[in-house]
Amino acid sequence: MDSLTQIVLGAAVGEAVLGKKVGNKAMLYGAIAGTIPDLDVFIGKLFDTVTALEIHRGFTHSLLFAILFGWIFGWLISLYEKSASAKEWAKLLFWGFLTHALLDVYTTWGTQLFWPFDTRLAFKNIFVIDPLYTLPFLVFLLLALFQPKGSKKRRKYNNLGLIVSSSYMILTLIAKGITYTEFTRALEEQxxxxxxxxxxxxxxxxxxxxxxxxxxxxxxxxxxxxxxxxxxxxxxxxxxxxxxxxxxxxxxxxxxxxxxxxxxxxxxxxxxxxxxxxxxxxxxxxxxxxxxxxxxxxxxxxxxxxxxxxxxxxxxxxxxxxxxxxxxxxx
Known part of the structure; x- marks a missing residue:
């Protein structure tokens, strides 16, 4: 998905994981976690066109990356952010990285979630930019942002954003099933x-x-x-x-x-x-x-x-x- 969507998802996941304890810092580091996997685009610029395409949504979008670098970045953050333990920061980073990769699975390009195995998962039920997914999600995130740390309203708004966006994703899967039936019926009739x-x-x-x-x-x-x-x-x-x-x-x-x-x-x-x-x-x-x-x-x-x-x-x-x-x- 596009960068804004991944930032919003990362921030919401960060809030869900650690917001009650560290407040807006959870959203901040969650947003950063939602951005990091896509840095593979800049790595790809160091190589030829085909290699860059092979690198994109590869290792940085894998379960292995989420586990390994979740711990590494979590430990680094804990060195100067004492409001939570290294384990808690690692948990936030892990879920930020993993949900980024899982969201990209639903797009046409897909991800190598199980890298180094050469299998790219791509469900192809949502375009890489979809305002109906992102904008409601963003509104609920902003509403949560301006609520006090640990308040019921803050958690409610954040959870609503996650629920609404996930519900829309389910609807796109249903839409894919309906349209697939329409296409195959048309091919048969013709x-x-x-x-x-x-x-x-x-x-x-x-x-x-x-x-x-x-x-x-x-x-x-x-x-x-x-x-x-x-x-x-x-x-x-x-x-x-x-x-x-x-x-x-x-x-x-x-x-x-x-x-x-x-x-x-x-x-x-x-x-x-x-x-x-x-x-x-x-x-x-x-x-x-x-x-x-x-x-x-x-x-x-x-x-x-x-x-x-x-x-x-x-x-x-x-x-x-x-x-x-x-x-x-x-x-």
């Missing part, structure tokens, strides 16, 4: 034979959902809004995996393919190859739109394969928001 299907919410909401559908030679992408009145339409994107040619056995390219979980297409422009990661959709929900949210250029420089992410711009984001708002209202 006589479309497929190998695999993945569903996820579109950016910033859980009203409009998308599906990636794998067929023999192409991927289909379809959209379903809870306000739809017409049948779901699916748009085809040819795999073109054969275009990789000499890169088919390239180690770096295959590492990138592994990251995509096999959900990718290849396009060719101006004698350059591009690998498009389908998991994060397109930069518009307009029919047959061609620009993917995550696309990587594959080149050979000085005898080495070089992979770079295609940059996005603000115009893409503006257009996406317009298209989303229109499509959310139904087809």
């Amino acid at each position: 006589g479309i034979s497929y190998k695999e299907i993945e569903t996820k919410p579109t950016p910033l909401n859980t009203v409009l959902w998308s599906a990636n559908v794998e067929t023999a030679d192409a991927y289909l992408i379809g959209y379903y809004s809870f306000f739809d009145t017409q049948p779901i339409e699916f748009y085809s994107y040819t795999k073109n995996h054969h275009l990789l040619g000499e890169y088919d056995d390239d180690v770096l390219v295959n590492r990138l393919i592994k990251i995509t979980k096999g959900w990718y297409t290849i396009t060719e422009k101006n004698d350059c190859l591009y690998l498009n990661d389908l998991r994060f959709g397109l930069l518009s929900v307009a029919p047959n739109f061609q620009q993917f949210a995550f696309s990587f250029q594959i080149q050979e420089k000085q005898g080495k394969t070089v992979i770079t992410e295609v940059p996005k711009n603000r115009e893409n984001a503006k257009q996406l928001l317009k298209d989303l708002w229109k499509r959310m209202q139904g087809n």
Whole structure:
């Protein structure tokens, strides 16, 4: 999830664990704990594009990290914060780290919660930024912040924030189940034979959902809004995996393919190859739109394969928001 959401969750968890004893310091250190795992983004900048992607939401989002660094940071905090013991600070940090990782499990990218095992958990039921999850949570946290330490109202507001946000998360799982049924029913009614299907919410909401559908030679992408009145339409994107040619056995390219979980297409422009990661959709929900949210250029420089992410711009984001708002209202 985004940084603000993780800060809010970390602060609320810190308050739940140690707020009664140390007051606002519990929220402060909880917020810090909610931020630390995402520092892997800055570590990734020291490496090439593919390695950075492999590092993101890896070790720092694992149960092992929560246990090990929960104790390390808890002990360090106890050296100058005497209001609680090292064990109590360690408990706060552990839950701050772990809940951060657990929240990210529900997104499309997911986390390697059981690192070093190479399994990335991704439930794909909430977008990385969702105002309906974050804003009510933030309001209850702020209400708790201005209540006296240990007061019943403080605990009540904090607990309400955790309950409301968790309830919304459950609703997104229910929504995913409903939309999955709608997509598979549409495929059956339209006589479309497929190998695999993945569903996820579109950016910033859980009203409009998308599906990636794998067929023999192409991927289909379809959209379903809870306000739809017409049948779901699916748009085809040819795999073109054969275009990789000499890169088919390239180690770096295959590492990138592994990251995509096999959900990718290849396009060719101006004698350059591009690998498009389908998991994060397109930069518009307009029919047959061609620009993917995550696309990587594959080149050979000085005898080495070089992979770079295609940059996005603000115009893409503006257009996406317009298209989303229109499509959310139904087809």
